Amino acid sequence: MTSLDIRTEHRQAQTLSPRLQHAVRLLQMSSLDFAAMLRETLGKNPFLEVEDGDGDQGDGAQPLASVLDPEAPMAAGLMDGAAAEAPDPAPGTAADTAMEADAPVSADGLDGGESDRDLWAADGGSGLRRAEDGEISALDMMAVETSLNDHLHVQLNVLPLSERDLMLARTIVESLDDDGYLRTPLEELIDVPALDPVPDLQEMQIALKRVQSLDPAGVAARDVAECLLLQLPAIDCPDTRGLAQTIIRDHLTALAARDVASLARQLGESPARVEAVCDRIRRLDPRPGWRIGSSQVPYVVPDVIVKKVRGQWTVQLNPAVVPRVRLNQVYARLFQRHRTPANSEMGAHLQEARWTLRNVEQRFSTILDVAEAIVKRQQNFLDYGPMAMKPLGLKEIAEEVGIHESTVSRVTNNKYMATPVGVLELKYFFSRAMMSANGSACSGTAIRGLIKDIIEAENPEVPLSDAEITRQLAQQGLIVARRTVTKYRQMLKIEAVDRRRRVG
Helix, strand or coil, X not given: CCCCCCCCCCCCCCCCCHHHHHHHHHHHCCHHHHHHHHHHHHHHCCCEEECCCCCCCCCCEECHHHHCCCCCCCCHHHHHCCCCCCCCCCCCCHHHHHHHCCCCHHHHCCCCCCCXXXXXXHCCCCCCCCCCCCCCCHHHHCCCXXXXXXXXXXXXXXXXXXXXXXXXXXXXXXXXXXCCEECCXXXXXXXXXXXXXXXXXHHHHHHHHHHHCCCCCCCCECCHHHHHHHCXXXXXXXXXXXXXXXXXXXXXXXXXXXXXXXXXXXXXXXHHHHHHHHHHHHCCCXXXXXXXCCXXXXXXXXXEEEEEECCEEEEEECCCCCCCEEEEHHHHHHHHHCCCHHHHHHHHHHHHHHHHHHHHHHHHHHHHXXXXXXXXXXXXXXXXXXXXXXXXXXXXXXXXXXXXXXXXHHHHCCCEEEEXXXXXXHHHHCECEEECCCCCEXXXXXXXXXXXXXXXXXECCECCCHHHHHHHHHHCCXXXXXXXXXXXXXXXXXXXXXXXXXXX
């Protein structure tokens, strides 16, 4: 008969302290997410502030590098992926007080003998610098964005329209979407202006024509065909404009499928002429609303910059992404001088400020180390292009830098490197090895570059299929499956053979 008993066992388990968890989150963030997080932290933490751009650090604050203790352990458990860290000290304990007092009080001449008034005055009255009266602020220098609706309203205001016609045209404008299309039927817009007498459908159609005559061309269209037709007056040649109108109105599906042969048979024109007209149609804008008032494009900001200096490739952090944040020592010392158990929340803010500075420093230090290790192994790529890319794995970089593979994965995720050949994600430099016929290793990036060169050199009238590209790679000693060639071609955003075929 079985019996139940209670036993006590001691086990070691790996845990991450709150500080290390915060460091992990910072490390895997992109530059935009990291900047947004830092702005949010600056807004709610009184002990953090932005360093002045003129380089004058003042007397009451220290920059990011100076508040960090180089000898202090910097997320060691995060870096090796195995070691666990002791729990963080709670606010108000002796360990917490010792951590908060790690910066020397007399470093800038402000010792404990000074009064609060002297300490406050030494920083100019606050930890933030104020602009003098009459000085232009950054907000005054920002460009005012103009939306598509505002752009159209300005044009309507200069037209000689009656108040009723102007109201109907404005109703059309306010119903446009971001692409510049009118997706709402005119019948549903009749009651929107609340006019007396109620406008009829003919009046709404006249108002629509007025809006369609405005800039940009193609605005207020109800479908793609109408949008393209509104832009045809930009074609100077009457014959080309007439043939383009016929293709858009009656053969839009064949145009989208690039079926030039079928279009030529149906229109009774030569394939070369139809191909030329189709090319002219493709230069029209199917989304005219994007030209004005479109949402801001999130441009990629590189985290590191690679340059060749005296024949050697060097890596440096992009100053645009390195935050100029520092700890306000005046606030920290005033708090330590008047600290009581009742203001433990401020102690938590000070602890968070020091954690943030340490983790920010660790983030950029790790990114720089990983980028340098990548450039060290991919110098041939920087010199000769994708064909010289070497196979590279996360484990190789992890061993070089002395960190865990998972950390390398976090560092390379959504981090970018500016090189002479373009801005590339750090993950771009990693690829598995593919063996060639002679036994040498070749990276997938090099094969993609070779596929791109083969397609660029093909005859546009007789393009190569994926199977033919596979055979050409085999002739060069690279045994690659056809489905792999198809995958790589799609990654290069190259269309299939039928859509690449052009008529001479």
